[in-house]
Amino acid sequence: MSLLRAKIQDVFNEPACEQNRGKDAKARKEGCSKPLTPGAAAGGCAFDGAKIVLQPITDVAHLVHGPLACEGNSWDNRGAASSGPTLWRTSFTTDLTELDVVMGRGERKLFKAILEIKEAYGPPAIFVYPTCVTALIGDDIEAVCKRAAEKYGLAVVPVNAPGFVGSKNLGNKLAGEALLEHVIGTLEPDDAGPYDINILGEFNLSGEFWLVKPLLDRLGIRVRACIPGDARYVDIACAHRARAAMVVCSTALINLARKMDERWDIPFFEGSFYGISATSEALRQISQLLVKKGADPEILGRTELLIAEEEAIAWKKLAAYRLRLEGKRVLLNTGGVKSWSVVHALMEIGIEIVGTSVKKSTVEDKERIKQILKNDNHMFEQMAPRQLYAMLSERKADILLSGGRTQFVALKAKTPWLDINQERQHAYAGYDGMVELVRQIDLAIHNPIWRQVREPAPWDCQPAVREERPRTRIETVTLHAVQEFSGTTAGDFGEC
Known part of the structure; x- marks a missing residue:
């Protein structure tokens, strides 16, 4: 644990980060992420962040040393794609139980799991992820991986990022440290070139x-x-x-x-x-x-x-969409590099940005947004679902670009929505990707379903009463009951 603590402090002291360089020594040790409260993942724990960074390495076996739920909750956490190997799509876990913890069988179970994976799949490497449980009971992951690598003749990489040490972003960085310490530089290519x-x-x-x-x-x-x-x-x-x-x-x-x-x-x-x-x-x-x-x-x-x-x-392909989308208003609820790169991409074809979130953005990201939008009035650190719904229901934006978590807010507000986060189904990078992004926005905004869902519901649109004769007592009582149930008044009938 002392080695892990030292590694975390080293990650917090990041000279390449301008924001970090501006802090005093005490603030630098605290890192950039807010501290986690016990029992809360705060958008993802360190284990989840490490697995996000390393799991797309497609020919490696990713072994989670801990209870079954840790692997179940972290599997398929990104929509990454592979052009070949599919081993990374297979879940491996030691499935540690309460009895294993009490009897101290964690390290032996991990050693055995490494052997089983080697014999069944023969991967070039096995990445081992300790979790909160195995870290707290003191399983020496580093020693087990080192011994297994010597005995079985393959790379066994410890990714020391148990969930309780911090946020998902910290786990991202600890995964990078694992690659530096155990992977990068361990082999020499025979075809290195100047390009x-x-x-x-x-x-x-x-x-x-x-x-x-x-x-x-x-x-x-x-x-x-x-x-x-x-x-x-x-x-x-x-x-x-x-x-x-x-x-x-x-x-x-x-x-x-x-x-x-x-x-x-x-x-x-x-x-x-x-x-x-x-x-x-x-x-x-x-x-x-x-x-x-x-x-x-x-x-x-x-x-x-x-x-x-x-x-x-x-630009020739985008010309067909410019007239249909120019002046349309977009609200982005994302973060990181997309908080400014997508903003700049959309503004190139005349789309107006009414707001972009910067919750997961660096100081450099925020500065880029200010330069692109010419001010910071359209930047928000965090927007609660209630505020997001109010903004969309008042038609301040024509479409919401976000992740899957806020799609139902947009649907409730009867506003088009497009997924641009990791679960998305379309590729938006490069020149062709930009054309595809604009095409998907055009399809979403001009989908005829939005005109239909914004019309009054049939039960709110009663036909006008054409009878000239006086209503009977039963008809009057029934009419009043219908009005009371639907929240309408006599003047509402026949207006649709």
Whole structure:
């Protein structure tokens, strides 16, 4: 536990974070995340965050050492996609019970589970995740993994991020530390070249990195390792021979990028593949970093030719949607890199941004939003469902872009909604991804169902009473009962 505590303090002291550098020593030790209350995950615990970062490594067996529920709640937590191996889709857990805890059988059960996985699947590596229970009872995960690796002849990586140590974001960073300590640099590639790069913090959600990789291939740029999206263990182990790196989600893996720069002289920048301009700028910066590291400067010219060609194609496709969407108002309830990259992407085609959440955004993200929107009036740290519903029901936005948690708020407010978080079904990265995002927004806003659901319900729309004769006593009593039940008055009848 003392080693884990020291590692956590090291993660909190992140020199690459401008916000962290501005704090005093005491505030820096407290980290950026709010402390968790006992029994509350606060949007995800450290174990969940570590598993999010590492599970998309597709040919690795991910073994959770703890009760069955920990694996059940963390399985399939991202919509990442694989172009080959499917081992990462198989759940492995030691299924620790109360009797195992009392009898002290946790370490033996873990050792046996590692052997069973090796014999049944033969993976290149096994990642072991301790949980709150196994960390609290003192199971020595590091020692078990080391002994198993020596005896069975394969990489067994301890990912020391039990849930109680902090938030999901802290778990993201601890996963990066595990890769640095046990994986990256353990193998040497035999084909290292001047055009090798790493992409960090890209999860290949819905396969969207596959929309970007062909652009890099056309430039002769090879992705040595995409961490973690559609990654292979060997690629990550050889990632230290890349010449440059791009960080897509700095809040998750900025520590990994910074330490790889310090150890192996791999310069990095933070960019985004969401939006036409952002994608073009990312390609330019990748080429520029490679040239600084010794690549042929002619790649800069080829990059500009590729950008001009792809932008022309994308804008031609988007022209059909501009007239239908220009002036439409969008409310974003997301965070992180999407809080500014999606904003910039939508504004490029004339969509108005009425608000964007910055709950999970860094100081750098917030500064980018201010530069894009020219003010911070449309930024909100947190919006309660009641406030979100009020804003949507008053028609202050034409569509809500968010994750699945708030979709029912939008539906209750009879407002179109589109998923842009990790559960999404469509890929939005790159030039083609931007066209797809705009197409999905157009389909959602102009879906005829919204006109229908906003019309009065049939039971609120009674036909006018055409009879001239006086009502009988029974008819009068019945009419009053219907009015009282439906909350209408006599003047409401016949208005629909």
